[in-house]
Amino acid sequence: MVSNAIVTGGCGFIGSNLLLDLVRRGFTCSSIDSMIPEYGANLKNIESMIHNSSINFNISDIRDSSSLQWLLKDAQLIFNLAGQTSHMDSMKDPFTDLDINARAQLSILEVCRKVNPRIRIIFASTRQIYGRPHYLPVDEAHLLRPVDVNGINKLAGENYHLLYSEVYGIPSTVLRLTNTYGPRMRIRDSRQTFLGIWIRNLLLGKPFEVWGGSQLRDYTYVDDCISAMQLAATSEQAIGQIYNLGGCGEPVTLLQTAETLVSAARSLDIPIASKPFILRDYPSEHKKIDIGDYYADYRKISHELGWKPEVSLFEGLTRTLSFYSSQIEHYL
Ligand SMILES: NC(=O)c1ccc[n+]([C@@H]2O[C@H](COP(=O)([O-])OP(=O)(O)OC[C@H]3O[C@@H](n4cnc5c(N)ncnc54)[C@H](O)[C@@H]3O)[C@@H](O)[C@H]2O)c1
Numbered sequence: 001m002v003s004n005a006i007v008t009g010g011c012g013f014i015g016s017n018l019l020l021d022l023v024r025r026g027f028t029c030s031s032i033d034s035m036i037p038e039y040g041a042n043l044k045n046i047e048s049m050i051h052n053s054s055i056n057f058n059i060s061d062i063r064d065s066s067s068l069q070w071l072l073k074d075a076q077l078i079f080n081l082a083g084q085t086s087h088m089d090s091m092k093d094p095f096t097d098l099d100i101n102a103r104a105q106l107s108i109l110e111v112c113r114k115v116n117p118r119i120r121i122i123f124a125s126t127r128q129i130y131g132r133p134h135y136l137p138v139d140e141a142h143l144l145r146p147v148d149v150n151g152i153n154k155l156a157g158e159n160y161h162l163l164y165s166e167v168y169g170i171p172s173t174v175l176r177l178t179n180t181y182g183p184r185m186r187i188r189d190s191r192q193t194f195l196g197i198w199i200r201n202l203l204l205g206k207p208f209e210v211w212g213g214s215q216l217r218d219y220t221y222v223d224d225c226i227s228a229m230q231l232a233a234t235s236e237q238a239i240g241q242i243y244n245l246g247g248c249g250e251p252v253t254l255l256q257t258a259e260t261l262v263s264a265a266r267s268l269d270i271p272i273a274s275k276p277f278i279l280r281d282y283p284s285e286h287k288k289i290d291i292g293d294y295y296a297d298y299r300k301i302s303h304e305l306g307w308k309p310e311v312s313l314f315e316g317l318t319r320t321l322s323f324y325s326s327q328i329e330h331y332l
Contacts (some may be wrong), residue, residue: 006075008032008062008108009040009082010037013185013192014124016045018079018229019055025230028054032071032082034061040186044330062104068111071227072076077233079159080108081124083154086191088287102152102160109164118237121165121172122232125158125296126151129176132138136216137251137297140176140242144158146290162240164257171239174230178245178296182222182316187331195219198258198277199320202265203328206272213255216293217283218247221316224309231305238305246296248309248316250314255279264317270325288293 002288009015010031014172022029035041049055062068062082072078083101084090090097092207103121112119128151130144146152158174165172179193186192187200201208228245232238236237252260258277265272301307311319324331 002241004028004075004227005077005079006030006032006072007079007081011035011042011059011294013042013045013182014180014222014225015079015081016184017083017182018226019049021163021226023049023052023054030056030058030071030075032062034082035059038089038191041184042145042184042194042331044327045090045184047229054166062108063099064201065107065111068108069115072108072111073115075119077120077122079110079124079229079233080121082125084150087128087148087150089167089191090153091289094149097153101150102156105157106160106266108158109170111178112170113164113168114248115142117168117170118203119170120233121161121170122229123158123161123172125174125176125242126154127176127178127296128291129155129158130291132240133294137246137295138244139297140244140300145293146227151163158242162242165240166255172235173238174242175238176242176244176296177220178247178294179217179219180222180225181219182320184222185320187324193256195261199324200328200332201275202261202272202276202315203270203321203324205271205273205276208258208275208277210254210258210279211286213279215254216251216295217254217257217292218251219257219313219316220245220247220309220318221311224248224311228301228307231307233314235305240306243301243305244296244298245301246298246309248312251295252313260313261317264314267318268321268325268330321330
């Protein structure tokens with residue numbers, strides 16, 4: 001039985017929620033996170049675990065392969081989540097994105113090959129690698145044509161995992177995440193997702209901007225994302241496989257997403273601006289790397305691993321707003 005897990009990116013949004021879940025399940029865990037201020041890490045995310053003797057928090061960078069040799073050698077399982085997540089940042093600073101999302105992923109795999117080849121790996125990839133959908137819903141067989149540097153580097157990252165699984169037998173699974181949201185996401189700015197800045201403005205009583213409005217999206221609540229990771233980690237069948245994650249319920253437009261967020265705030269009696277959001281045209285610099293409509297076909301993971309998202313957008317946004325409304329100062 002696996003009991004010793006590593007989460008790269010453990011102080012970030014999904015990583016910290018995953019660590020909380022692993023600790024609840026009785027795992028001994030380590031986190032590797034560089035705590036780069038522009039990314040999603042936040043000490044508040046891990047506050048409740050910092051004195052827990054079953055977790056080690058390593059402030060370390062996955063680009064440093066010498067430290068990886070020590071950190072990875074005894075683990076049985078890696079949830080490999082560390083990454084540069086901003087699409088715009090990847091266009092402004094493509095080499096940093098390359099180093100973290102591609103080169104460092106290869107380093108992790110090389111270290112595993114040399115010091116711990118039986119380690120099980122779950123890699124967090126992204127729907128961004130599909131680019132602009134040619135059909136909807138998008139399944140795993142869809143053409144891969146990323147529209148930004150981040151998508152290209154994440155695609156390289158997942159291919160390295162699949163290659164090392166195939167050639168060296170390092171058992172890896174790739175999950176292609178769609179928009180994931182929930183407590184502990186970065187809301188300081190829109191680097192992680194537009195939902196972050198929407199939530200921030202809403203809770204500060206300021207209107208948020210909805211760009212375009214008609215684009216279709218699907219959203220996974222973070223607990224559902226984590227249950228997919230846990231299912232993949234315990235399935236032999238998942239080794240060497242790629243799975244899309246998707247949203248609970250029907251895909252929604254950005255405008256419907258904004259309206260659902262406002263309804264969630266009203267259900268919690270959160271005071272909000274009289275006109276909570278403004279519709280505007282898509283800014284031209286963002287338009288060039290926009291993917292248009294997207295929602296995933298996640299039947300493969302449903303059939304093979306029995307996963308399905310359970311938390312509706314309204315319920316997930318209500319839980320998320322409730323989390324931030326009592327402690328927003330730690331996330332500004
Ligand atoms: N949140 C989403 O909607 C979403 C969608 C698709 C894919 N993903 C993928 O899921 C993973 C986790 O995303 P998240 O939303 O939790 O983002 P996040 O930014 O909150 O978490 C990523 C973590 O990685 C850490 N990190 C970045 N570079 C590092 C480095 N060089 N060394 C060590 N740590 C480093 C950051 O400090 C951060 O804590 C990412 O790989 C991302 O590409 C997320």
